[in-house]
Amino acid sequence: MVFITSYFNISNMPKPIISLILSVTCLFFVSCVGQQEARSPKGYDFSNPVKYDMPDDLTEISGIAFNKGNPDTLFVEQDEDGKLFYFKPGSKDVPAIKFGKSGDYEDLAIISNQVVMLRSDGVLFTFPLDVKNAKPAVKELDSLLPKGEYEGLFADDASQLIYALCKRCAMEKSSKTNTIFSFKLSADGALQSDGKFIIDVKKIEELTGTKKITFHPSALSKNRQTGEWYILSSVNKLLVVADPNWVVKAVYTLNPRTFHQPEGMTFDNSNNLYISNEGDKVQPGNVLKFELTK
Known part of the structure:
Protein backbone atom coordinates (compact mmCIF):
# COMPACT_ATOMS: atom_id res chain seq x y z
CA MET A 1 0.00 0.00 0.00
CA VAL A 2 2.99 2.34 0.31
CA PHE A 3 2.93 3.51 -3.28
CA ILE A 4 -0.81 4.21 -3.05
CA THR A 5 -0.40 6.48 -0.05
CA SER A 6 2.59 8.10 -1.75
CA TYR A 7 0.77 8.65 -5.03
CA PHE A 8 -2.37 10.07 -3.41
CA ASN A 9 -2.14 12.71 -0.69
CA ILE A 10 -4.71 11.12 1.59
CA SER A 11 -3.76 12.97 4.75
CA ASN A 12 -6.39 15.66 4.16
CA MET A 13 -9.09 13.36 2.79
CA PRO A 14 -12.23 12.45 4.76
CA LYS A 15 -11.95 9.09 6.52
CA PRO A 16 -14.77 7.47 4.48
CA ILE A 17 -12.90 8.32 1.25
CA ILE A 18 -9.61 6.97 2.65
CA SER A 19 -11.35 3.72 3.67
CA LEU A 20 -12.89 3.40 0.22
CA ILE A 21 -9.53 3.90 -1.55
CA LEU A 22 -7.79 1.33 0.66
CA SER A 23 -10.64 -1.18 0.30
CA VAL A 24 -10.67 -0.95 -3.49
CA THR A 25 -6.87 -1.23 -3.55
CA CYS A 26 -6.96 -4.38 -1.39
CA LEU A 27 -9.61 -5.97 -3.59
CA PHE A 28 -7.52 -5.16 -6.67
CA PHE A 29 -4.41 -6.85 -5.31
CA VAL A 30 -6.29 -9.89 -3.99
CA SER A 31 -8.00 -10.28 -7.34
CA CYS A 32 -4.74 -10.07 -9.28
CA VAL A 33 -2.96 -12.55 -7.03
CA GLY A 34 -5.88 -14.97 -7.22
CA GLN A 35 -5.95 -14.80 -11.02
CA GLN A 36 -2.19 -15.38 -11.21
CA GLU A 37 -2.40 -18.45 -8.98
CA ALA A 38 -5.41 -19.83 -10.86
CA ARG A 39 -3.62 -19.73 -14.20
CA SER A 40 -1.65 -22.93 -13.57
CA PRO A 41 -2.27 -26.10 -11.55
CA LYS A 42 0.09 -26.79 -8.69
CA GLY A 43 3.54 -27.84 -9.89
CA TYR A 44 3.29 -26.28 -13.36
CA ASP A 45 3.80 -22.84 -14.90
CA PHE A 46 1.52 -22.38 -17.91
CA SER A 47 3.27 -19.12 -18.79
CA ASN A 48 6.62 -20.83 -19.42
CA PRO A 49 6.35 -23.87 -21.71
CA VAL A 50 8.97 -25.57 -23.85
CA LYS A 51 7.41 -25.43 -27.33
CA TYR A 52 7.91 -27.98 -30.08
CA ASP A 53 6.52 -26.85 -33.45
CA MET A 54 5.13 -29.62 -35.63
CA PRO A 55 5.76 -30.23 -39.35
CA ASP A 56 3.01 -29.62 -41.92
CA ASP A 57 1.78 -33.23 -41.67
CA LEU A 58 0.87 -32.54 -38.05
CA THR A 59 -0.79 -29.14 -38.39
CA GLU A 60 -3.97 -30.83 -37.17
CA ILE A 61 -2.26 -32.73 -34.37
CA SER A 62 -4.77 -34.10 -31.92
CA GLY A 63 -3.97 -36.90 -29.47
CA ILE A 64 -0.55 -37.53 -27.91
CA ALA A 65 0.78 -40.35 -25.71
CA PHE A 66 3.94 -41.95 -24.37
CA ASN A 67 4.55 -45.67 -23.95
CA LYS A 68 4.81 -46.25 -20.17
CA GLY A 69 5.63 -42.56 -19.79
CA ASN A 70 8.94 -42.85 -21.68
CA PRO A 71 9.64 -39.30 -22.95
CA ASP A 72 12.11 -40.46 -25.61
CA THR A 73 9.31 -41.19 -28.08
CA LEU A 74 6.07 -39.27 -28.42
CA PHE A 75 3.25 -41.03 -30.28
CA VAL A 76 0.84 -38.77 -32.13
CA GLU A 77 -2.14 -38.85 -34.44
CA GLN A 78 -3.91 -36.14 -36.38
CA ASP A 79 -7.57 -35.96 -37.21
CA GLU A 80 -7.48 -36.66 -40.95
CA ASP A 81 -5.12 -39.53 -41.80
CA GLY A 82 -5.18 -43.02 -40.32
CA LYS A 83 -1.53 -42.77 -39.29
CA LEU A 84 0.44 -43.22 -36.09
CA PHE A 85 3.36 -40.76 -35.95
CA TYR A 86 6.28 -41.27 -33.59
CA PHE A 87 9.33 -39.12 -32.83
CA LYS A 88 11.52 -37.68 -30.10
CA PRO A 89 10.14 -34.28 -29.03
CA GLY A 90 12.08 -31.62 -30.91
CA SER A 91 13.17 -33.95 -33.73
CA LYS A 92 12.44 -32.94 -37.33
CA ASP A 93 12.35 -36.60 -38.37
CA VAL A 94 8.70 -37.66 -37.94
CA PRO A 95 8.02 -41.13 -39.40
CA ALA A 96 4.58 -42.76 -39.38
CA ILE A 97 2.85 -46.06 -39.95
CA LYS A 98 -0.52 -46.42 -41.65
CA PHE A 99 -3.14 -48.19 -39.55
CA GLY A 100 -6.42 -47.24 -41.24
CA LYS A 101 -8.40 -45.19 -43.72
CA SER A 102 -8.73 -41.43 -43.52
CA GLY A 103 -11.09 -40.36 -40.73
CA ASP A 104 -11.69 -37.99 -37.85
CA TYR A 105 -9.31 -39.52 -35.30
CA GLU A 106 -9.23 -37.61 -32.03
CA ASP A 107 -7.05 -39.38 -29.46
CA LEU A 108 -4.85 -42.38 -28.75
CA ALA A 109 -3.59 -44.40 -25.82
CA ILE A 110 -0.85 -47.01 -25.42
CA ILE A 111 -1.08 -49.88 -22.95
CA SER A 112 0.43 -53.39 -22.72
CA ASN A 113 2.20 -52.87 -26.05
CA GLN A 114 -1.12 -52.12 -27.76
CA VAL A 115 -2.18 -48.88 -29.46
CA VAL A 116 -5.80 -47.80 -29.03
CA MET A 117 -7.15 -45.14 -31.42
CA LEU A 118 -10.37 -43.21 -30.87
CA ARG A 119 -12.42 -41.92 -33.77
CA SER A 120 -14.79 -39.04 -33.09
CA ASP A 121 -17.89 -41.22 -33.59
CA GLY A 122 -16.80 -43.54 -30.77
CA VAL A 123 -15.31 -46.30 -32.91
CA LEU A 124 -12.11 -47.71 -31.38
CA PHE A 125 -9.18 -49.31 -33.21
CA THR A 126 -6.52 -51.48 -31.56
CA PHE A 127 -3.27 -52.84 -32.97
CA PRO A 128 0.14 -53.97 -31.65
CA LEU A 129 2.76 -51.29 -31.06
CA ASP A 130 5.43 -52.24 -33.59
CA VAL A 131 6.82 -49.37 -35.64
CA LYS A 132 8.71 -51.83 -37.86
CA ASN A 133 5.44 -53.34 -39.06
CA ALA A 134 4.15 -51.20 -41.92
CA LYS A 135 0.79 -53.05 -41.99
CA PRO A 136 -0.33 -53.82 -38.42
CA ALA A 137 -3.25 -56.15 -37.74
CA VAL A 138 -6.03 -53.78 -36.69
CA LYS A 139 -9.19 -54.58 -34.75
CA GLU A 140 -12.14 -52.24 -35.30
CA LEU A 141 -14.52 -52.02 -32.33
CA ASP A 142 -17.66 -50.15 -33.31
CA SER A 143 -20.26 -51.12 -30.70
CA LEU A 144 -18.60 -50.45 -27.34
CA LEU A 145 -19.47 -46.79 -26.95
CA PRO A 146 -22.97 -45.25 -27.21
CA LYS A 147 -23.75 -42.78 -29.96
CA GLY A 148 -22.03 -39.47 -29.49
CA GLU A 149 -18.96 -37.39 -30.19
CA TYR A 150 -15.73 -38.43 -28.47
CA GLU A 151 -12.33 -36.73 -28.17
CA GLY A 152 -10.63 -37.96 -24.98
CA LEU A 153 -8.87 -41.29 -24.40
CA SER A 159 -5.12 -50.43 -13.32
CA GLN A 160 -4.86 -51.73 -16.90
CA LEU A 161 -7.99 -49.75 -17.73
CA ILE A 162 -8.79 -47.58 -20.73
CA TYR A 163 -11.03 -44.53 -20.35
CA ALA A 164 -13.04 -42.84 -23.15
CA LEU A 165 -14.50 -39.39 -22.48
CA CYS A 166 -17.65 -38.25 -24.25
CA LYS A 167 -17.71 -34.73 -25.65
CA ARG A 168 -21.41 -34.87 -26.56
CA CYS A 169 -23.45 -38.02 -25.89
CA ALA A 170 -27.04 -38.74 -26.92
CA MET A 171 -27.54 -40.69 -23.67
CA GLU A 172 -26.94 -37.56 -21.59
CA LYS A 173 -30.30 -35.89 -21.16
CA SER A 174 -28.82 -32.60 -19.99
CA SER A 175 -25.63 -30.60 -20.50
CA LYS A 176 -24.80 -30.83 -16.79
CA THR A 177 -22.83 -34.09 -17.00
CA ASN A 178 -20.08 -35.64 -19.08
CA THR A 179 -19.67 -39.42 -19.07
CA ILE A 180 -16.45 -41.44 -18.98
CA PHE A 181 -16.51 -45.11 -20.01
CA SER A 182 -13.87 -47.59 -18.85
CA PHE A 183 -12.67 -50.80 -20.52
CA LYS A 184 -10.36 -53.71 -19.84
CA LEU A 185 -7.93 -54.60 -22.63
CA SER A 186 -7.21 -58.26 -23.31
CA ALA A 187 -3.94 -59.58 -24.74
CA ASP A 188 -5.44 -59.94 -28.23
CA GLY A 189 -6.54 -56.28 -28.38
CA ALA A 190 -10.19 -56.86 -27.50
CA LEU A 191 -11.94 -54.51 -25.04
CA GLN A 192 -14.54 -55.31 -22.40
CA SER A 193 -16.75 -52.72 -20.68
CA ASP A 194 -15.77 -52.13 -17.06
CA GLY A 195 -17.97 -49.27 -15.87
CA LYS A 196 -18.71 -45.57 -16.26
CA PHE A 197 -18.18 -42.34 -14.34
CA ILE A 198 -19.66 -38.84 -14.35
CA ILE A 199 -18.18 -35.34 -14.39
CA ASP A 200 -20.50 -32.86 -12.67
CA VAL A 201 -20.64 -29.75 -14.87
CA LYS A 202 -22.51 -27.87 -12.12
CA LYS A 203 -19.33 -28.01 -10.05
CA ILE A 204 -17.39 -26.47 -12.96
CA GLU A 205 -19.97 -23.69 -13.10
CA GLU A 206 -19.64 -23.14 -9.36
CA LEU A 207 -15.84 -22.91 -9.47
CA THR A 208 -15.82 -20.57 -12.48
CA GLY A 209 -18.65 -18.41 -11.22
CA THR A 210 -20.55 -19.02 -14.45
CA LYS A 211 -24.25 -19.93 -14.38
CA LYS A 212 -24.45 -21.81 -17.66
CA ILE A 213 -21.61 -23.89 -19.12
CA THR A 214 -21.89 -26.53 -21.81
CA PHE A 215 -18.67 -28.41 -21.20
CA HIS A 216 -17.08 -30.04 -24.28
CA PRO A 217 -13.89 -31.89 -23.21
CA SER A 218 -11.20 -32.62 -25.79
CA ALA A 219 -8.57 -34.61 -23.84
CA LEU A 220 -8.08 -36.68 -20.73
CA SER A 221 -5.03 -37.73 -18.70
CA LYS A 222 -4.01 -38.66 -15.17
CA ASN A 223 -1.43 -37.04 -12.95
CA ARG A 224 0.50 -40.08 -11.74
CA GLN A 225 1.93 -38.24 -8.75
CA THR A 226 -1.36 -37.02 -7.28
CA GLY A 227 -3.84 -39.48 -8.83
CA GLU A 228 -5.85 -36.50 -10.09
CA TRP A 229 -7.66 -36.49 -13.41
CA TYR A 230 -6.85 -33.68 -15.85
CA ILE A 231 -9.68 -32.88 -18.27
CA LEU A 232 -8.97 -30.44 -21.09
CA SER A 233 -11.52 -28.48 -23.12
CA SER A 234 -10.43 -26.67 -26.26
CA VAL A 235 -13.86 -25.11 -26.86
CA ASN A 236 -14.17 -23.81 -23.30
CA LYS A 237 -10.45 -22.99 -22.94
CA LEU A 238 -10.46 -24.72 -19.56
CA LEU A 239 -8.41 -27.29 -17.69
CA VAL A 240 -10.49 -29.13 -15.09
CA VAL A 241 -8.81 -31.09 -12.30
CA ALA A 242 -10.78 -33.83 -10.54
CA ASP A 243 -9.82 -36.10 -7.66
CA PRO A 244 -9.31 -39.89 -8.18
CA ASN A 245 -13.09 -40.36 -7.79
CA TRP A 246 -13.87 -37.83 -10.55
CA VAL A 247 -15.01 -35.11 -8.14
CA VAL A 248 -14.14 -31.74 -9.68
CA LYS A 249 -11.84 -29.77 -7.35
CA ALA A 250 -10.28 -27.00 -9.48
CA VAL A 251 -10.76 -25.23 -12.82
CA TYR A 252 -8.10 -23.22 -14.68
CA THR A 253 -8.76 -20.78 -17.51
CA LEU A 254 -6.34 -21.23 -20.42
CA ASN A 255 -4.73 -18.28 -22.17
CA PRO A 256 -5.71 -18.53 -25.86
CA ARG A 257 -2.39 -16.98 -26.90
CA THR A 258 -0.60 -20.01 -25.43
CA PHE A 259 -3.33 -22.59 -25.98
CA HIS A 260 -4.48 -21.87 -29.52
CA GLN A 261 -6.51 -25.06 -29.89
CA PRO A 262 -5.58 -27.59 -27.19
CA GLU A 263 -6.62 -31.07 -28.30
CA GLY A 264 -4.21 -33.58 -26.68
CA MET A 265 -2.64 -34.10 -23.27
CA THR A 266 -0.31 -36.56 -21.53
CA PHE A 267 2.28 -36.89 -18.75
CA ASP A 268 5.72 -38.48 -18.97
CA ASN A 269 7.23 -40.70 -16.26
CA SER A 270 8.77 -37.64 -14.56
CA ASN A 271 5.28 -36.14 -14.36
CA ASN A 272 6.04 -33.38 -16.84
CA LEU A 273 2.82 -32.30 -18.56
CA TYR A 274 2.44 -32.08 -22.36
CA ILE A 275 -0.43 -30.39 -24.23
CA SER A 276 -0.79 -30.37 -28.02
CA ASN A 277 -2.38 -27.55 -30.02
CA GLU A 278 -3.78 -27.78 -33.52
CA GLY A 279 -2.39 -25.21 -35.93
CA ASP A 280 -3.89 -23.37 -38.88
CA LYS A 281 -2.76 -21.56 -42.04
CA VAL A 282 -0.95 -18.96 -39.95
CA GLN A 283 0.76 -21.03 -37.25
CA PRO A 284 1.95 -24.63 -37.05
CA GLY A 285 0.59 -27.22 -34.67
CA ASN A 286 2.69 -27.62 -31.55
CA VAL A 287 3.33 -29.60 -28.40
CA LEU A 288 3.89 -27.65 -25.20
CA LYS A 289 5.92 -29.20 -22.39
CA PHE A 290 5.37 -27.94 -18.84
CA GLU A 291 8.12 -29.20 -16.59
CA LEU A 292 7.19 -30.24 -13.07
CA THR A 293 8.56 -27.73 -10.59
CA LYS A 294 10.08 -29.01 -7.38
Whole structure:
Protein backbone atom coordinates (compact mmCIF):
# COMPACT_ATOMS: atom_id res chain seq x y z
CA MET A 1 0.00 0.00 0.00
CA VAL A 2 2.99 2.34 0.31
CA PHE A 3 2.93 3.51 -3.28
CA ILE A 4 -0.81 4.21 -3.05
CA THR A 5 -0.40 6.48 -0.05
CA SER A 6 2.59 8.10 -1.75
CA TYR A 7 0.77 8.65 -5.03
CA PHE A 8 -2.37 10.07 -3.41
CA ASN A 9 -2.14 12.71 -0.69
CA ILE A 10 -4.71 11.12 1.59
CA SER A 11 -3.76 12.97 4.75
CA ASN A 12 -6.39 15.66 4.16
CA MET A 13 -9.09 13.36 2.79
CA PRO A 14 -12.23 12.45 4.76
CA LYS A 15 -11.95 9.09 6.52
CA PRO A 16 -14.77 7.47 4.48
CA ILE A 17 -12.90 8.32 1.25
CA ILE A 18 -9.61 6.97 2.65
CA SER A 19 -11.35 3.72 3.67
CA LEU A 20 -12.89 3.40 0.22
CA ILE A 21 -9.53 3.90 -1.55
CA LEU A 22 -7.79 1.33 0.66
CA SER A 23 -10.64 -1.18 0.30
CA VAL A 24 -10.67 -0.95 -3.49
CA THR A 25 -6.87 -1.23 -3.55
CA CYS A 26 -6.96 -4.38 -1.39
CA LEU A 27 -9.61 -5.97 -3.59
CA PHE A 28 -7.52 -5.16 -6.67
CA PHE A 29 -4.41 -6.85 -5.31
CA VAL A 30 -6.29 -9.89 -3.99
CA SER A 31 -8.00 -10.28 -7.34
CA CYS A 32 -4.74 -10.07 -9.28
CA VAL A 33 -2.96 -12.55 -7.03
CA GLY A 34 -5.88 -14.97 -7.22
CA GLN A 35 -5.95 -14.80 -11.02
CA GLN A 36 -2.19 -15.38 -11.21
CA GLU A 37 -2.40 -18.45 -8.98
CA ALA A 38 -5.41 -19.83 -10.86
CA ARG A 39 -3.62 -19.73 -14.20
CA SER A 40 -1.65 -22.93 -13.57
CA PRO A 41 -2.27 -26.10 -11.55
CA LYS A 42 0.09 -26.79 -8.69
CA GLY A 43 3.54 -27.84 -9.89
CA TYR A 44 3.29 -26.28 -13.36
CA ASP A 45 3.80 -22.84 -14.90
CA PHE A 46 1.52 -22.38 -17.91
CA SER A 47 3.27 -19.12 -18.79
CA ASN A 48 6.62 -20.83 -19.42
CA PRO A 49 6.35 -23.87 -21.71
CA VAL A 50 8.97 -25.57 -23.85
CA LYS A 51 7.41 -25.43 -27.33
CA TYR A 52 7.91 -27.98 -30.08
CA ASP A 53 6.52 -26.85 -33.45
CA MET A 54 5.13 -29.62 -35.63
CA PRO A 55 5.76 -30.23 -39.35
CA ASP A 56 3.01 -29.62 -41.92
CA ASP A 57 1.78 -33.23 -41.67
CA LEU A 58 0.87 -32.54 -38.05
CA THR A 59 -0.79 -29.14 -38.39
CA GLU A 60 -3.97 -30.83 -37.17
CA ILE A 61 -2.26 -32.73 -34.37
CA SER A 62 -4.77 -34.10 -31.92
CA GLY A 63 -3.97 -36.90 -29.47
CA ILE A 64 -0.55 -37.53 -27.91
CA ALA A 65 0.78 -40.35 -25.71
CA PHE A 66 3.94 -41.95 -24.37
CA ASN A 67 4.55 -45.67 -23.95
CA LYS A 68 4.81 -46.25 -20.17
CA GLY A 69 5.63 -42.56 -19.79
CA ASN A 70 8.94 -42.85 -21.68
CA PRO A 71 9.64 -39.30 -22.95
CA ASP A 72 12.11 -40.46 -25.61
CA THR A 73 9.31 -41.19 -28.08
CA LEU A 74 6.07 -39.27 -28.42
CA PHE A 75 3.25 -41.03 -30.28
CA VAL A 76 0.84 -38.77 -32.13
CA GLU A 77 -2.14 -38.85 -34.44
CA GLN A 78 -3.91 -36.14 -36.38
CA ASP A 79 -7.57 -35.96 -37.21
CA GLU A 80 -7.48 -36.66 -40.95
CA ASP A 81 -5.12 -39.53 -41.80
CA GLY A 82 -5.18 -43.02 -40.32
CA LYS A 83 -1.53 -42.77 -39.29
CA LEU A 84 0.44 -43.22 -36.09
CA PHE A 85 3.36 -40.76 -35.95
CA TYR A 86 6.28 -41.27 -33.59
CA PHE A 87 9.33 -39.12 -32.83
CA LYS A 88 11.52 -37.68 -30.10
CA PRO A 89 10.14 -34.28 -29.03
CA GLY A 90 12.08 -31.62 -30.91
CA SER A 91 13.17 -33.95 -33.73
CA LYS A 92 12.44 -32.94 -37.33
CA ASP A 93 12.35 -36.60 -38.37
CA VAL A 94 8.70 -37.66 -37.94
CA PRO A 95 8.02 -41.13 -39.40
CA ALA A 96 4.58 -42.76 -39.38
CA ILE A 97 2.85 -46.06 -39.95
CA LYS A 98 -0.52 -46.42 -41.65
CA PHE A 99 -3.14 -48.19 -39.55
CA GLY A 100 -6.42 -47.24 -41.24
CA LYS A 101 -8.40 -45.19 -43.72
CA SER A 102 -8.73 -41.43 -43.52
CA GLY A 103 -11.09 -40.36 -40.73
CA ASP A 104 -11.69 -37.99 -37.85
CA TYR A 105 -9.31 -39.52 -35.30
CA GLU A 106 -9.23 -37.61 -32.03
CA ASP A 107 -7.05 -39.38 -29.46
CA LEU A 108 -4.85 -42.38 -28.75
CA ALA A 109 -3.59 -44.40 -25.82
CA ILE A 110 -0.85 -47.01 -25.42
CA ILE A 111 -1.08 -49.88 -22.95
CA SER A 112 0.43 -53.39 -22.72
CA ASN A 113 2.20 -52.87 -26.05
CA GLN A 114 -1.12 -52.12 -27.76
CA VAL A 115 -2.18 -48.88 -29.46
CA VAL A 116 -5.80 -47.80 -29.03
CA MET A 117 -7.15 -45.14 -31.42
CA LEU A 118 -10.37 -43.21 -30.87
CA ARG A 119 -12.42 -41.92 -33.77
CA SER A 120 -14.79 -39.04 -33.09
CA ASP A 121 -17.89 -41.22 -33.59
CA GLY A 122 -16.80 -43.54 -30.77
CA VAL A 123 -15.31 -46.30 -32.91
CA LEU A 124 -12.11 -47.71 -31.38
CA PHE A 125 -9.18 -49.31 -33.21
CA THR A 126 -6.52 -51.48 -31.56
CA PHE A 127 -3.27 -52.84 -32.97
CA PRO A 128 0.14 -53.97 -31.65
CA LEU A 129 2.76 -51.29 -31.06
CA ASP A 130 5.43 -52.24 -33.59
CA VAL A 131 6.82 -49.37 -35.64
CA LYS A 132 8.71 -51.83 -37.86
CA ASN A 133 5.44 -53.34 -39.06
CA ALA A 134 4.15 -51.20 -41.92
CA LYS A 135 0.79 -53.05 -41.99
CA PRO A 136 -0.33 -53.82 -38.42
CA ALA A 137 -3.25 -56.15 -37.74
CA VAL A 138 -6.03 -53.78 -36.69
CA LYS A 139 -9.19 -54.58 -34.75
CA GLU A 140 -12.14 -52.24 -35.30
CA LEU A 141 -14.52 -52.02 -32.33
CA ASP A 142 -17.66 -50.15 -33.31
CA SER A 143 -20.26 -51.12 -30.70
CA LEU A 144 -18.60 -50.45 -27.34
CA LEU A 145 -19.47 -46.79 -26.95
CA PRO A 146 -22.97 -45.25 -27.21
CA LYS A 147 -23.75 -42.78 -29.96
CA GLY A 148 -22.03 -39.47 -29.49
CA GLU A 149 -18.96 -37.39 -30.19
CA TYR A 150 -15.73 -38.43 -28.47
CA GLU A 151 -12.33 -36.73 -28.17
CA GLY A 152 -10.63 -37.96 -24.98
CA LEU A 153 -8.87 -41.29 -24.40
CA PHE A 154 -6.50 -42.43 -21.64
CA ALA A 155 -4.84 -45.72 -20.69
CA ASP A 156 -3.88 -46.35 -17.05
CA ASP A 157 -0.94 -48.77 -16.79
CA ALA A 158 -1.51 -49.26 -13.06
CA SER A 159 -5.12 -50.43 -13.32
CA GLN A 160 -4.86 -51.73 -16.90
CA LEU A 161 -7.99 -49.75 -17.73
CA ILE A 162 -8.79 -47.58 -20.73
CA TYR A 163 -11.03 -44.53 -20.35
CA ALA A 164 -13.04 -42.84 -23.15
CA LEU A 165 -14.50 -39.39 -22.48
CA CYS A 166 -17.65 -38.25 -24.25
CA LYS A 167 -17.71 -34.73 -25.65
CA ARG A 168 -21.41 -34.87 -26.56
CA CYS A 169 -23.45 -38.02 -25.89
CA ALA A 170 -27.04 -38.74 -26.92
CA MET A 171 -27.54 -40.69 -23.67
CA GLU A 172 -26.94 -37.56 -21.59
CA LYS A 173 -30.30 -35.89 -21.16
CA SER A 174 -28.82 -32.60 -19.99
CA SER A 175 -25.63 -30.60 -20.50
CA LYS A 176 -24.80 -30.83 -16.79
CA THR A 177 -22.83 -34.09 -17.00
CA ASN A 178 -20.08 -35.64 -19.08
CA THR A 179 -19.67 -39.42 -19.07
CA ILE A 180 -16.45 -41.44 -18.98
CA PHE A 181 -16.51 -45.11 -20.01
CA SER A 182 -13.87 -47.59 -18.85
CA PHE A 183 -12.67 -50.80 -20.52
CA LYS A 184 -10.36 -53.71 -19.84
CA LEU A 185 -7.93 -54.60 -22.63
CA SER A 186 -7.21 -58.26 -23.31
CA ALA A 187 -3.94 -59.58 -24.74
CA ASP A 188 -5.44 -59.94 -28.23
CA GLY A 189 -6.54 -56.28 -28.38
CA ALA A 190 -10.19 -56.86 -27.50
CA LEU A 191 -11.94 -54.51 -25.04
CA GLN A 192 -14.54 -55.31 -22.40
CA SER A 193 -16.75 -52.72 -20.68
CA ASP A 194 -15.77 -52.13 -17.06
CA GLY A 195 -17.97 -49.27 -15.87
CA LYS A 196 -18.71 -45.57 -16.26
CA PHE A 197 -18.18 -42.34 -14.34
CA ILE A 198 -19.66 -38.84 -14.35
CA ILE A 199 -18.18 -35.34 -14.39
CA ASP A 200 -20.50 -32.86 -12.67
CA VAL A 201 -20.64 -29.75 -14.87
CA LYS A 202 -22.51 -27.87 -12.12
CA LYS A 203 -19.33 -28.01 -10.05
CA ILE A 204 -17.39 -26.47 -12.96
CA GLU A 205 -19.97 -23.69 -13.10
CA GLU A 206 -19.64 -23.14 -9.36
CA LEU A 207 -15.84 -22.91 -9.47
CA THR A 208 -15.82 -20.57 -12.48
CA GLY A 209 -18.65 -18.41 -11.22
CA THR A 210 -20.55 -19.02 -14.45
CA LYS A 211 -24.25 -19.93 -14.38
CA LYS A 212 -24.45 -21.81 -17.66
CA ILE A 213 -21.61 -23.89 -19.12
CA THR A 214 -21.89 -26.53 -21.81
CA PHE A 215 -18.67 -28.41 -21.20
CA HIS A 216 -17.08 -30.04 -24.28
CA PRO A 217 -13.89 -31.89 -23.21
CA SER A 218 -11.20 -32.62 -25.79
CA ALA A 219 -8.57 -34.61 -23.84
CA LEU A 220 -8.08 -36.68 -20.73
CA SER A 221 -5.03 -37.73 -18.70
CA LYS A 222 -4.01 -38.66 -15.17
CA ASN A 223 -1.43 -37.04 -12.95
CA ARG A 224 0.50 -40.08 -11.74
CA GLN A 225 1.93 -38.24 -8.75
CA THR A 226 -1.36 -37.02 -7.28
CA GLY A 227 -3.84 -39.48 -8.83
CA GLU A 228 -5.85 -36.50 -10.09
CA TRP A 229 -7.66 -36.49 -13.41
CA TYR A 230 -6.85 -33.68 -15.85
CA ILE A 231 -9.68 -32.88 -18.27
CA LEU A 232 -8.97 -30.44 -21.09
CA SER A 233 -11.52 -28.48 -23.12
CA SER A 234 -10.43 -26.67 -26.26
CA VAL A 235 -13.86 -25.11 -26.86
CA ASN A 236 -14.17 -23.81 -23.30
CA LYS A 237 -10.45 -22.99 -22.94
CA LEU A 238 -10.46 -24.72 -19.56
CA LEU A 239 -8.41 -27.29 -17.69
CA VAL A 240 -10.49 -29.13 -15.09
CA VAL A 241 -8.81 -31.09 -12.30
CA ALA A 242 -10.78 -33.83 -10.54
CA ASP A 243 -9.82 -36.10 -7.66
CA PRO A 244 -9.31 -39.89 -8.18
CA ASN A 245 -13.09 -40.36 -7.79
CA TRP A 246 -13.87 -37.83 -10.55
CA VAL A 247 -15.01 -35.11 -8.14
CA VAL A 248 -14.14 -31.74 -9.68
CA LYS A 249 -11.84 -29.77 -7.35
CA ALA A 250 -10.28 -27.00 -9.48
CA VAL A 251 -10.76 -25.23 -12.82
CA TYR A 252 -8.10 -23.22 -14.68
CA THR A 253 -8.76 -20.78 -17.51
CA LEU A 254 -6.34 -21.23 -20.42
CA ASN A 255 -4.73 -18.28 -22.17
CA PRO A 256 -5.71 -18.53 -25.86
CA ARG A 257 -2.39 -16.98 -26.90
CA THR A 258 -0.60 -20.01 -25.43
CA PHE A 259 -3.33 -22.59 -25.98
CA HIS A 260 -4.48 -21.87 -29.52
CA GLN A 261 -6.51 -25.06 -29.89
CA PRO A 262 -5.58 -27.59 -27.19
CA GLU A 263 -6.62 -31.07 -28.30
CA GLY A 264 -4.21 -33.58 -26.68
CA MET A 265 -2.64 -34.10 -23.27
CA THR A 266 -0.31 -36.56 -21.53
CA PHE A 267 2.28 -36.89 -18.75
CA ASP A 268 5.72 -38.48 -18.97
CA ASN A 269 7.23 -40.70 -16.26
CA SER A 270 8.77 -37.64 -14.56
CA ASN A 271 5.28 -36.14 -14.36
CA ASN A 272 6.04 -33.38 -16.84
CA LEU A 273 2.82 -32.30 -18.56
CA TYR A 274 2.44 -32.08 -22.36
CA ILE A 275 -0.43 -30.39 -24.23
CA SER A 276 -0.79 -30.37 -28.02
CA ASN A 277 -2.38 -27.55 -30.02
CA GLU A 278 -3.78 -27.78 -33.52
CA GLY A 279 -2.39 -25.21 -35.93
CA ASP A 280 -3.89 -23.37 -38.88
CA LYS A 281 -2.76 -21.56 -42.04
CA VAL A 282 -0.95 -18.96 -39.95
CA GLN A 283 0.76 -21.03 -37.25
CA PRO A 284 1.95 -24.63 -37.05
CA GLY A 285 0.59 -27.22 -34.67
CA ASN A 286 2.69 -27.62 -31.55
CA VAL A 287 3.33 -29.60 -28.40
CA LEU A 288 3.89 -27.65 -25.20
CA LYS A 289 5.92 -29.20 -22.39
CA PHE A 290 5.37 -27.94 -18.84
CA GLU A 291 8.12 -29.20 -16.59
CA LEU A 292 7.19 -30.24 -13.07
CA THR A 293 8.56 -27.73 -10.59
CA LYS A 294 10.08 -29.01 -7.38
